[in-house]
Amino acid sequence: MAGTRSSDTRVGTVSDGAPGDAEFGFELVTCRWAERAWPPDPDRDTDAVPVVARQLGTQKRRWDTVIVEADPAGLSARAAFGERTLDSDLLHVVRHAPAEWAWYRDTLPDPGYPWRYVRAAVHRAADRGVVETRRAGNRIEIRQVAPYPDWVRRIVAVENKPDLSASAARRLGDQLEHDVTTALADEVWVATAATGETVEPALLEDLPVEAGVLVMAFDGDGPEARVAWHPSALDPSADTSLSAAEKATTRLELAERAYGSGWRSYVETMRPDCRWFELRSASGAFVPWCAAMECHQTAGACAGDCPEFQPEPPAWRTRGWPIEGGPGKGIQRLLARRRRRVRDPEE
Numbered sequence: 182m183a184g185t186r187s188s189d190t191r192v193g194t195v196s197d198g199a200p201g202d203a204e205f206g207f208e209l210v211t212c213r214w215a216e217r218a219w220p221p222d223p224d225r226d227t228d229a230v231p232v233v234a235r236q237l238g239t240q241k242r243r244w245d246t247v248i249v250e251a252d253p254a255g256l257s258a259r260a261a262f263g264e265r266t267l268d269s270d271l272l273h274v275v276r277h278a279p280a281e282w283a284w285y286r287d288t289l290p291d292p293g294y295p296w297r298y299v300r301a302a303v304h305r306a307a308d309r310g311v312v313e314t315r316r317a318g319n320r321i322e323i324r325q326v327a328p329y330p331d332w333v334r335r336i337v338a339v340e341n342k343p344d345l346s347a348s349a350a351r352r353l354g355d356q357l358e359h360d361v362t363t364a365l366a367d368e369v370w371v372a373t374a375a376t377g378e379t380v381e382p383a384l385l386e387d388l389p390v391e392a393g394v395l396v397m398a399f400d401g402d403g404p405e406a407r408v409a410w411h412p413s414a415l416d417p418s419a420d421t422s423l424s425a426a427e428k429a430t431t432r433l434e435l436a437e438r439a440y441g442s443g444w445r446s447y448v449e450t451m452r453p454d455c456r457w458f459e460l461r462s463a464s465g466a467f468v469p470w471c472a473a474m475e476c477h478q479t480a481g482a483c484a485g486d487c488p489e490f491q492p493e494p495p496a497w498r499t500r501g502w503p504i505e506g507g508p509g510k511g512i513q514r515l516l517a518r519r520r521r522r523v524r525d526p527e528e
Contacts, residue, residue, distance in 0.1 A: 375396045457491065
């Protein structure tokens with residue numbers, strides 16, 4: 182029940198379905214909608230599984246929401262390498278590990294940096310169980326645990342702007358122009374809240390015509406998304422700052438980070454161990470709620486220096502809850518289970 186602060190539950194509902202005015206809550210609801218209903222175009226027939234993450238990008242650009250359209254069979258095969266992200270060094274080892282035993286320097290491409298770093302990555306990969314290793318004299322031989330699958334079909338980037346004011350639109354226009362030019366994603370979108378106007382304000386702003394516009398209207402069960410403007414497919418050859426191979430590698434690294442983190446990872450940077458931290462169901466997503474502030478707090482506000490922070494009472498951790506934690510740990514397990522179900526579409 183909403184507002185309950187006992188050891189029984191800290192998961193409730195809100196009546197209005199909307200996640201408040203903060204962009205953070207809007208972002209979480211958009212991510213949940215994408216997980217359930219992507220793609221927004223009903224005429225586009227696809228069996229791709231959407232793997233949704235938030236706040237991902239490169240050193241030059243970070244997106245609010247990233248949707249990786251995954252091949253179902255490839256996504257299931259990716260599970261052989263565990264739930265955690267494979268970073269660039271691990272991908273270098275895993276993708277080129279041979280089916281039969283071989284000295285790692287004979288089978289891995291020249292990385293362009295000292296081999297001692299590759300050797301360290303081989304040891305990390307073995308510790309993670311994503312390759313097998315053995316010693317042959319002074320040499321370390323490696324063998325794949327499974328072929329690394331081609332699981333990524335497309336990458337879609339979404340900027341969430343519930344209230345697209347004139348100043349926000351100007352900043353967003355520059356960001357989207359960068360996205361269109363670099364074409365790291367296959368499509369870029371803007372998601373904004375419905376205003377009820379005959380023509381949505383987002384369509385009147387000076388945004389690139391290549392960017393699609395999603396209008397989100399909220400109700401108690403989940404948002405209803407309407408395509409106000411269809412995006413154009415971006416041309417990956419338009420940007421010459423990266424080679425085709427570099428762009429493909431960057432895209433795969435982004436997809437791996439999306440696979441490892443998902444959009445529910447926000448709880449890892451917040452304080453679910455606070456007695457005031459709750460989850461409330463808003464438009465089909467679980468959105469954090471601060472019972473002390475009586476609002477949907479942002480990730481930045483829910484930090485260790487919050488003046489309202491209070492640890493869970495010790496009794497909460499022993500009254501009907503596993504000995505390793507109380508309601509906060511339960512919230513973390515709940516979100517982790519939902520993240521795993523997305524990684525494994527057959528679960």
